[in-house]
């Protein structure tokens with residue numbers, strides 16, 4: 001039996017359920033959908049998740065998974081990964097250690113050309129054990145059409161956007177951390193020139209093009225959902241101090 | 245599948261098939277719409293199709309029928325394609341159609357023919373051969389013993405004791421005045437049954453229709469939902485500060501304000517468990533639906549209460565109400581984990 005349904009997180013047609021052990025610890029995640037769009041999303045998501053599990057050599061994951069998709073109905077199960085997700089409300093400079101670990105993890109996992117882009121690479125979708133990455137969740141928007149560096153640029157810029165949204169000041173330490181991380185990313189990945197004109201605006205453009213191209217609704221992405229004015233404000237701050 | 249033979253496996257009454265709906269013994273009328281409104285759009289259904297007709301006439305009801313959130317509670321069930329499922333009081337098919345997508349044999353029963361016509365149109369459009377629709381009174385229809393793996397009662401049990409036609413949000417008939425109200429309270433007509441008695445009788449029938457290992461999925465409001473104490477209207481009669489009153493007082497208030505007895509009883513968790521026990525369900529799992537069972541954002545079992553997030557409750561067009569809801573629910577459910585005040589119960593009940 002599924003003991004928990006978390007619907008408020010869901011961005012699409014799928015229900016996320018959690019089954020607990022006798023002691024009340026989360027054991028499995030069960031994703032269910034009752035629509036054709038949902039089944040398509042789930043199928044794609046499972047493909048990427050399986051890819052990721054293979055990359056991190058998580059055998060339990062592969063053994064435990066079952067996928068059952070019938071027309072408009074889909075259901076799949078995979079183990080729940082315990083740990084803490086990152087906190088995007090925390091100032092960037094306090095997250096810098098974790099983010100550096102994410103950049104390393106990313107470099108290992110997403111190294112080859114065949115690797116997808118996660119598409120929703122938020123601190124809230126990364127599970128940490130201490131400062132190390134233990135698992136990445138929420139693969140609904142994984143794809144092979146966004147630019148390679150999108151995930152990491154998104155990761156650091158979203159953190160700044162959320163701080164701005166909750167009124168946490170983006171301080172000099174944060175822009176300094178941004179500059180450092182940005183440099184690290186640009187050493188490893190090719191970054192298009194437009195990013196320097198405003199990383200937030202660039203993220204919006206990438207998501208908008210992705211939605212047009214695939215027809216998938218990703219409008220809850222903060223760079224689409226948040227007012228353009230605020231995104232431009234964050235961009236201004238980053239352009240002044242955050243970009244090398 | 246041969247619908248006729250498998251239908252007689254499940255229903256003992258003789259039913260008559262007309263335009264994709266099987267007809268049994270008539271019941272009352274229950275709808276969000278008046279009969280006239282219903283007639284006007286049903287005429288256009290075949291030309292425009294279900295979704296377009298709904299959008300043209302009643303766009304405000306689109307979410308209730310088509311939102312994927314509606315299935316949040318049902319997703320706790322272990323659904324299998326080989327199941328036989330009864331959606332009792334299926335109305336427009338918000339749950340019936342998604343249930344049919346699983347490939348299971350699904351039977352939808354409702355007393356309101358107009359609602360079923362809409363659902364029959366959807367069935368035809370989507371080619372859901374595994375869905376059978378019956379227009380009949382749930383209280384009268386004879387269900388064969390042990391024929392269903394799952395029975396769904398989503399927002400239906402509280403309507404079972406109803407004795408009058410219902411047009412939702414049109415709660416008032418003639419107001420009788422105090423004296424007449426008191427007289428009516430004292431002089432019940434012969435054969436008068438308490439709502440609880442009727443609910444137990446009905447649930448016994450449901451228990452009988454389930455296979456031995458079958459599951460009843462029951463979703464119903466909590467009589468002691470915290471928001472009733474803060475002035476939220478009781479949804480079955482539209483009166484504030486009402487749900488938690490003793491039944492005698494409820495009847496008096498209800499007679500005075502809307503000219504009818506209040507029969508749409510809901511329960512506390514304990515009350516619901518005892519009701520189910522009396523009907524023969526010995527194994528009952530209760531989950532709590534936030535902000536309710538219609539569009540659950542969160543469904544939590546007792547052990548899962550620490551997953552409560554007040555974000556699930558914060559829906560309101562008004563900023564202030566949103567903030568109040570967040571604070572109240574964070575305190576009541578997040579900190580104190582006061583399940584007794586949860587908005588709704590989602591129950592899996594088994595006979596063994």
Ligand SMILES: C[S@@+](CC[C@H](N)C(=O)[O-])C[C@H]1O[C@@H](n2cnc3c(N)ncnc32)[C@H](O)[C@@H]1O
Nearest residue numbers: 274333334335338354355356381382398399403
């Ligand atoms: C609140 S609606 C619930 C609709 C549906 N289960 C859903 O969740 O969307 C209650 C439905 O139960 C039906 N109903 C109530 N009492 C009934 C009875 N005695 N026989 C048949 N249907 C009944 C009404 O006609 C109405 O469509």
